[in-house]
């Protein structure tokens with residue numbers, strides 16, 4: 366039997382997970398998990414790149430784990446674990462940071478956006494070097510495929526470049542991973558409902574435009590009904606402006622409908638009707654996820670046990686790759702180690 370390809374991906378517990386995380390990442394993971402050997406990580410070390418409240422970080426880490434499982438991540442196919450439980454991530458992160466030219470990091474648009482307007486004194490160095498840690502996450506598992514949203518394309522390119530650079534300098538060590546972005550259709554770039562020119566994000570400070578997966582149903586409906594649309598009055602899918610196009614994309618992503626289906630359903634209809642249909646479709650998909658997530662969150666001991674099991678599976682795999690990289694670099698191992 367041919368062995369299954371390895372998939373790795375992760376989300377930061379930097380806030381409550383939102384619709385963009387679901388449509389761009391978690392749902393594609395769930396849909397395709399049976400065809401691969403998967404590691405889905407809660408990347409808490411990445412969340413430390415900006416200052417956080419410690420109690421909140423701990424809560425958000427558990428919440429994200431509960432959401433992963435509630436969305437349908439299946440332990441039979443997929444290992445869920447917390448990044449900082451597997452120390453190899455931080456260690457390989459350092460080794461790769463040393464291999465990364467400053468110029469590569471300076472080109473990262475996410476860094477430029479996040480640091481823009483902040484004084485250099487206030488921007489943590491971790492925010493700058495973070496793509497090297499992300500590369501470590503991926504390379505530790507000999508990952509072949511990395512399913513992410515569109516915003517991560519550049520970081521993935523850097524992970525590939527780092528794998529190749531290491532292999533070239535020190536000998537074949539890492540598998541060069543492939544991005545998996547948007548191949549299932551709409552949803553790889555969900556925009557803010559209040560500002561459809563910026564992506565929906567946990568930390569963009571745009572609460573009204575961000576649908577959290579655990580938002581109460583009436584709040585979700587209100588956020589959708591208040592979404593910014595275009596200056597016209599009727600939907601025309603093929604020539605829609607950013608606001609309407611975003612709502613149509615969300616509807617398509619949630620229902621699995623094609624662009625033609627969307628045209629048949631909404632062309633010539635008012636924006637109000639489109640919004641109501643989007644809200645209905647969202648609530649139908651999110652209600653069972655919310656029920657399952659809240660149930661999981663009520664049993665913290667069980668949740669922590671599952672995360673410990675995940676770390677126990679990930680740890681030896683990561684340790685094996687790290688040991689190989691260390692040997693290649695000339696780092697001594699302890700006798701008997």
Ligand code: ATP
Pocket residue numbers: 375376377378379380384385386387388389390512513514515516517552553554555556564565566567568569
């Ligand atoms: P932050 O606001 O802290 O940067 P984020 O909301 O952008 O967080 P991440 O943890 O950085 O979320 O991303 C996790 C996954 O979700 C990644 O695969 C990313 O591509 C995807 N993702 C994030 N935002 C969106 C979005 N608006 N549309 C589609 N996918 C998204």
Ligand code: LTN
Pocket residue numbers: 373374375376377408411498499502503511513517520
């Ligand atoms: N950088 C990603 C989160 C992330 C990730 C990863 C995604 C960290 N490590 C490894 C895929 C694979 C983000 O901020 N969206």
